[in-house]
Amino acid sequence: MANLTFLSLVLTLLFLLNFQVRNAHKLGPKFPYFDKIYQFGASKADTGNLIRENPSGSTLCARFPYGETFFMNATGRCSNGLLIIDYTALSAGLPFLKPYKEIGADFSNGVNFAVTGATALPVETLAAMNILSPYTRTSLHVQLDWMASFFNSTCHSNTDCAERNANSLFMLGEIGSNDYTYALFQGKSIQEAKQMVPQVVGAIANGVRRVIQFGATRVVVPGNFPVGCFPFYLTGFQTNDSTAYDEQFHCLKDINNLSIYHNEHLQQAIDELKTQNPKTTIIYADYYNAFLWILSKAQLLGFDVNSIQKACCGIGGNYNFNMSKFCSMPGVPVCPNPYRYISWDGIHVTQHAYKLIFEWLMHNSLTKLPLHF
Numbered sequence: 001m002a003n004l005t006f007l008s009l010v011l012t013l014l015f016l017l018n019f020q021v022r023n024a025h026k027l028g029p030k031f032p033y034f035d036k037i038y039q040f041g042a043s044k045a046d047t048g049n050l051i052r053e054n055p056s057g058s059t060l061c062a063r064f065p066y067g068e069t070f071f072m073n074a075t076g077r078c079s080n081g082l083l084i085i086d087y088t089a090l091s092a093g094l095p096f097l098k099p100y101k102e103i104g105a106d107f108s109n110g111v112n113f114a115v116t117g118a119t120a121l122p123v124e125t126l127a128a129m130n131i132l133s134p135y136t137r138t139s140l141h142v143q144l145d146w147m148a149s150f151f152n153s154t155c156h157s158n159t160d161c162a163e164r165n166a167n168s169l170f171m172l173g174e175i176g177s178n179d180y181t182y183a184l185f186q187g188k189s190i191q192e193a194k195q196m197v198p199q200v201v202g203a204i205a206n207g208v209r210r211v212i213q214f215g216a217t218r219v220v221v222p223g224n225f226p227v228g229c230f231p232f233y234l235t236g237f238q239t240n241d242s243t244a245y246d247e248q249f250h251c252l253k254d255i256n257n258l259s260i261y262h263n264e265h266l267q268q269a270i271d272e273l274k275t276q277n278p279k280t281t282i283i284y285a286d287y288y289n290a291f292l293w294i295l296s297k298a299q300l301l302g303f304d305v306n307s308i309q310k311a312c313c314g315i316g317g318n319y320n321f322n323m324s325k326f327c328s329m330p331g332v333p334v335c336p337n338p339y340r341y342i343s344w345d346g347i348h349v350t351q352h353a354y355k356l357i358f359e360w361l362m363h364n365s366l367t368k369l370p371l372h373f
């Protein structure tokens with residue numbers, strides 16, 4: 001009898017706890033909180049748009065082992081599991097963000113407009129520079145048009161839109177690294193890629209202005225990663241010239257310098273936007289230093305020190321990455337323990353690394369946001 005009472009008490013507590021977790025965003029602090037998130041960007045944030053844009057299954061991140069760790073299925077996320085946007089949604093007490101291209105999806109808590117392979121500059125602008133965007137035409141500009149038509153059909157007026165977005169979070173990126181990647185892998189020099197920076201940053205700044213027009217009060221603008229540390233670049237720009245690599249992490253200095261240059265311009269643009277929009281909270285998210293922190297603490301964080309620059313899913317070479325045989329192609333093996341790897345497929349990071357990046361951002365870049373982890 002006593003045992004039975006105890007059991008029912010435990011069950012009641014479990015029920016209440018479950019209720020509380022499921023309703024955390026309703027029971028949590030009244031203000032400030034988020035009830036919606038709108039995400040723009042490319043493969044580091046796409047939760048299923050590209051695979052719906054191009055449903056043949058032949059595109060990037062469309063097949064197993066993508067998704068193997070969390071979803072047990074390829075959802076279109078370019079990792080083995082959750083992305084930064086998923087951790088953001090979780091810590092705001094919201095459901096995972098649905099991709100805009102999912103027909104009939106519930107967008108009451110926001111929309112994900114990010115598309116794998118997307119560029120900050122319109123594909124026509126890139127084409128005029130002889131740069132091809134091979135995977136999608138849905139650049140940032142098109143994603144912003146998607147947002148405009150979404151709000152056009154869901155808000156009754158401009159003021160209604162502003163009221164609805166008082167508790168929304170807008171995530172603008174990371175975007176822009178594909179513009180440089182396509183340029184460099186299609187034969188442009190670092191110097192030529194650097195000349196693109198003001199235009200790329202201008203496109204992102206325009207994006208910030210546009211979401212503010214729809215009532216955004218909180219905008220996060222991430223910078224680029226140190227992609228010179230990623231297997232994809234380390235393989236593509238492999239050289240016997242040891243001075244091309246930095247001594248601490250063995251990353252490609254010139255490539256990282258391009259990311260630094262982009263990030264400096266982006267932060268300047270954000271400072272100007274802040275001055276012009278004093279009522280809006282605009283935050284730079286320092287993805288660059290979040291990633292370097294993981295590299296510097298790799299062993300402590302449980303990563304295999306011999307595989308820091310190797311892809312988990314790949315088919316050999318110095319960085320376990322091969323341009324002609326990507327992850328998810330037939331015969332490409334997966335490492336037995338993705339928790340020991342930073343890089344998932346050579347271009348994107350593992351769920352475990354994304355989680356650690358998110359935690360670093362929470363403590364260093366996103367401290368002003370009502371997120372809990």
Ligand SMILES: *[C@@H]1O[C@H](CO)[C@@H](O)[C@H](O)[C@H]1NC(C)=O
Pocket residue numbers: 048073074075076
């Ligand atoms: C796997 O993901 C695809 C694409 O999102 C979806 O169509 C399919 O229903 C999913 N399968 C399972 C078993 O969840």
Ligand SMILES: *[C@@H]1O[C@H](CO)[C@@H](O)[C@H](O)[C@H]1NC(C)=O
Pocket residue numbers: 148149152153
């Ligand atoms: C917004 O909706 C109106 C009427 O439904 C339409 O005429 C207009 O073109 C739409 N604008 C955009 C940007 O979708």
Ligand SMILES: *[C@@H]1O[C@H](CO)[C@@H](O)[C@H](O)[C@H]1NC(C)=O
Pocket residue numbers: 238239240
């Ligand atoms: C690097 O040096 C090795 C021999 O020392 C040579 O076989 C290889 O082609 C060189 N690689 C490059 C990228 O120059």
Ligand SMILES: *[C@@H]1O[C@H](CO)[C@@H](O)[C@H](O)[C@H]1NC(C)=O
Pocket residue numbers: 253254257261
């Ligand atoms: C990085 O770029 C700046 C100018 O953009 C240049 O002055 C500097 O020497 C570069 N550093 C490296 C390590 O390439």
Ligand SMILES: *[C@@H]1O[C@H](CO)[C@@H](O)[C@H](O)[C@H]1NC(C)=O
Pocket residue numbers: 235316317318321322323324325
């Ligand atoms: C990539 O794989 C091809 C065979 O599919 C091989 O010829 C080539 O050497 C590999 N490249 C690297 C960098 O390992």
